[in-house]
Amino acid sequence: MTSRSAAGIEVRAVGKRFGNPGVIALEEINVSIRPGEFVSVLGPSGCGKSTLLRCIAGLEVPSAGSIRVNGAEVSGPPAGLGMVFQRDALLDWRNVSDNLMLPIDFRRGDRGAARARAASLLAMTGLTGFESAYPAQLSGGMRQRVAICRALVDDPVLLLMDEPFGALDALTRDQMNVELQRMWLAEHKTVLFVTHSISEAIFLGDRVIVFTPRPGRIAEVLDIDLPRPRRLAVRGSEAFNAYATRIRTLFEGMGLLKEDA
């Protein structure tokens, strides 16, 4: 599997306001993401973390500031973009292998050339044998695996994931974290992973960007210095808990976590 080089992202003084005067979703966001880096974006619901992701994807236009992907100003979805949504966004009328071919179809590419990669992605996620199954026949975890394979099949330079495991049960979620890490280690795509789970953010990320509640600002950026491949048991380690405690303290400081009434 030969991969294209991963993309770097430069976010400069980005703000986003919905309506006029309206709601301020993002304020003064500055961050640069290195090619091949896995960055978790963590914050409470409605803090604008998904809005940042959508701005980088070119699906929303920032009200202020600029975003560059691989040096090019974002003015619409950049080429080589893979996206995964919270609800898998599979097409009900296409079976698993045809769903994987959607990115190829949209750029009028050669399906035949993509088959080998599709097959190896399905093998990596344990979906071999389900090629002709329709989404309605699959479990939630399997559907989201298909969605991830679809995001990767056209060899993207950037993978944007918007709470992809938020609708899954805890066990499936752990399994998906392990599989996503394995896929990332194989190809080192640039990944921006939005989540509201503290442990998921730490387990997966090279860095965790912690957001404040609305208006969304960056409260802190943590470098996660845990060796890879990380095993699920790392979540019980002292180092892991130190990160988790640090983030929880941040959230308490924002008034998001209160233990005493």
Next chain:
Amino acid sequence: MGRAWHGVAMATGVLVLTFVAWEVLVRVLAVKPIVLPPPSAVFAEFFSAPLWYLGHAWYTLLVTLGGFALAVVLGVGLAILIVESRLLEKSVYALIIGLNSVPKVAVAPLFVIWLGTGVEPKIAIAFLIAVFAIVIDAVLGLKSVPPDILDLARSLRGGRLATLWRVRFPCALPSLFAGMKVAISLALVGAIVGEFVSSQRGLGYVILSAQGTFDTVRVFAAILVLAAMGVALFWLIAWLERVAIPWHSSQKDHQPVS
């Protein structure tokens, strides 16, 4: 498959029972044949000239299918324009919703004035009565695409046309088929109305001319042929639906594989 045949057997049973009850009641209560003829007389009437009935039924069928096909093509086309253009949605769609409440039957005589007494005005009336169901359900279907899937299409740099063809249209099919099931019955109504207004052919003409001579048996024979045709047309659409959208939850043949 077994369940399908079970359904057919049940329906046939109910139908036979209805005819038997009808026959018995008419005889026991000595109802005048001019008011309500027994089904045996109706069947005898049909089989005395089956080709004559089928010839008229063929004409009505062609008018119905012509009006229906026109309604699907123009209705879906109009729905696409409405969904793709905010201006058209605000102007034309509101107008269509309004026009839908006008009794279309009332304009049937106008079509005779405009289009003459041939097959054209009948097809036009069948079209007019059927098209609203198609437009309204097609617009509903084209707009039913989940926002995530539209975002996905945009993130894949899909143009309007590609998104329409690969995402919106397949997504609209279940709703469109619901509209087509209603529209095929309405097109048949339109065809009969057209034949009532002016015709020398078709089941509507048979019914109207038999009424002129108080030939109740003939009216009933034509109505039975018409009923059979309506059921067959509905089945045809339902069959097309099964072939076209086997993936949809309304088609329950699929069993989970896991």
